[in-house]
Amino acid sequence: MILKPTLTNAVLLCLLATAPVLQASNSEPDSTQSLYQQHCAACHGSDRIGVTGPALLPQNLGRLSEEDAESVIRNGRPATQMSGYDEVLSDNEITRLVDFIYSEPDNDLDWSPDAIKASHRVPNPADTLDPFPIYVADLMNLFLVVEKGDHHVTLLDGDRMEPITRFPTRFALHGGPKYSPDGRFVYFGSRDGWITKYDLYNLRVVAEIRAGINMRNIAVSADGEYVLAANYLPHTMALFDAEDLSLMEVIPAARPDDKASSQTSWHSLEYQDSIPQKMESSRVSAVYTAPPRDSFIAALKDIPEAWEIRVVDDEAQVRRMETETHLDDFFFDPDYQHLIGAARDGKQGHVIDLDTGDTVATLPLPGMPHLGSGITWEYEGRRVMATPHFRTGAVSIIDMQNWKVLKTLETEGPGFFMRSHENSRYAWVDVFFGPNSDKVHVIDKQTLEIEKTLQPAPGKTSAHVEFDRHGEKLLLSIWDDEGAVIVYDADTLEELKRIPMKKPSGKYNVWNKTQYEEGTSH
CATH class of the missing domain: 1.10.760.10 (Cytochrome c-like domain)
Known part of the structure; x- marks a missing residue:
């Protein structure tokens, strides 16, 4: 019920x-x-x-x-x-x-720290809520299913594959929800800049704040103490206390004209009402958590740099790493030693050593890889990564020891999402773009071949797989207003049930996200 x-x-x-x-x-x-x-x-x-x-x-x-x-x-x-x-x-x-x-506004738009603070509200402070859940379930095997059709989220019991509750969200969630390290709280970010903290135990909104006018995504620090937001508009990042989402700092995404060497130095960047004319500014494409480094990594849209951000004594410290070109999308190896970024030209990937800031390899990846959806697994004693492509029907499989493309697997169209699990022999990739969007490929991770192609709902887009915590079952979305989440047996590939939903898009398992399971995006 x-x-x-x-x-x-x-x-x-x-x-x-x-x-x-x-x-x-x-x-x-x-x-x-x-x-x-x-x-x-x-x-x-x-x-x-x-x-x-x-x-x-x-x-x-x-x-x-x-x-x-x-x-x-x-x-x-x-x-x-x-x-x-x-x-x-x-x-x-x-x-x-x-x-x-749909026209550009005549005046310049900004969202100041005062505006951010004025939007803040805490209807249910976390310390006033019951520390025990009001329902019975494996709290590490819960799923959140984002339903874009009517801007709701369904909380799903991953053992019984039954809904626990369904609640409204802000308009156009983007970037995927992010969990606190213990899995109790979840943070949602919307394109309109709203961040919402929700208690999965008591099923209540804890706090909300608006970080910007157009926001790309959010990240939660590995210790669960901070939330960082990436904005397109204005050109900033905003740092919040994860406890109640109170604003701590606004970080301008800008650099001076002198482009001083920054590979190994850390700096504070103070927000000003407007970015000085001698400062080059950028939209922020995304922010990521790098747990082993106790830091965040930011992708900049308009400046050929990647930023590493650490919070020291509640103050953001930034290290800027110059890149050979503009990078739009990031992937990381499991120990966060290397960053893999997609070049703006859609033809190459660049591998950056995060300690030195140096580019150590260039990968031929034509067709704009969707690195944010990449996954890794062990293949013949070495770790490989795989990514679908936005503009071509292919999955690239890359040897992470020598940074060479091991194989390019042809698919029936450009893909968006790729998923697997450590305990599964299969990787799933959709064919999101083009006439075959109602199909999904199942790839054998040891033969590197397509094992099976499914067409679960002819004429309707199939997309975004997420496994349960054990890798025994998985969910697939039928991306339609009269859609569904389909439950599959991860080993036999047998369909087990369909749960009707309103254009379900992403599904996010607590265990996979908090434990950084190798088969899901981070």
Whole structure:
């Protein structure tokens, strides 16, 4: 039976988008801007950066087509307070609004430390919550399933493969939820910059804060004390106390023109209201936790550098490592000695020694590898890594001892996600892009060949596998509004059951994520 947790004020705010102002204009508004201010600004902000409703900026709407946006304005969005405007606005007005929200704003946008602090709320402080779960389950074999169809998350018992509860989230979660080291708390990040801390024992929101206007992802430190957010807008990272998400520091993603040597030195970077003209700034593509190094690693979009960040006496210290080119996506070897980054040109991967900051190898990886979805395993006494590609139907398998491509395995189309488990002989990769997106390949990790190709729901995209903690069962998403999570036997590949869900995307097992299981992304 699904438990229904009490909705706190913070959770209710998660549901709020705009309700239409039920007064049709008697005359054409002076401009589309005034049309927006009349009907949308109250919940989406006069500057479109979002308030209780999501931000309406091109960067934040990247995964919503203009056609879908028009449908939302016209018909509303299920499970939110966004009602339809079909009887309020004309076709022309709706079209103009869509054009407006997909256009770049005229003014520069910023999200200051004061704005971050003003967004902070703690409806259920962690120290006031019961330290024991309100349900019975293996707490290390829980799954969180993100349902993009109606912006909810289902908490799934990984032994019984039954839902425990389902709760609303902020609009457009991105980058995957991150667990505290003990698995009790989970932190969600949204494209709109919201970070939500949720207690998996009491099924309540603990705290929320908005780190930026457009955020890529978050990372939780290995000791569970800090949360770091990576922003596209503004060009910053924001550091928070993991206990209550209070702001500790805003780190500008910028470097001076002199590009002083930084491979082995650590610096503090203080936030200013605006980045000085002599400072080159960058969007932050992602941040990662590097547990053996007691640090974070940041990928920069617009500066050819990777940053390592340590928190010393509650203050961020940054070491900048220059790279040979702009790197968009990162992967790490198991001991976090090496970083593997995908070059912007989509043709190469660069291997960087994190101690020295030097590039030690270059890999031929045409077709833009999705390194963030890479996995590793033991093959003939050595460790290999494998990654799908965004732009070509291939999986690259790389020897991590000599950094050579061991094999390029042809698939039926470009893939997005790849998963396995230490206890499984198989690796799974989807064919997310192209006409064969309803298929998924099962690869034998010792023969390096495709063992089987499945087509679980013809005509509907199959994507993103996640194993249970034991590697005995796995979940696969049918990426559709009337979709499902399919449970498979990891050894026989037999389908065991289907759990209906609203466009389920990522699934995240507590054990695999907190123990850094080799078959899942980190």
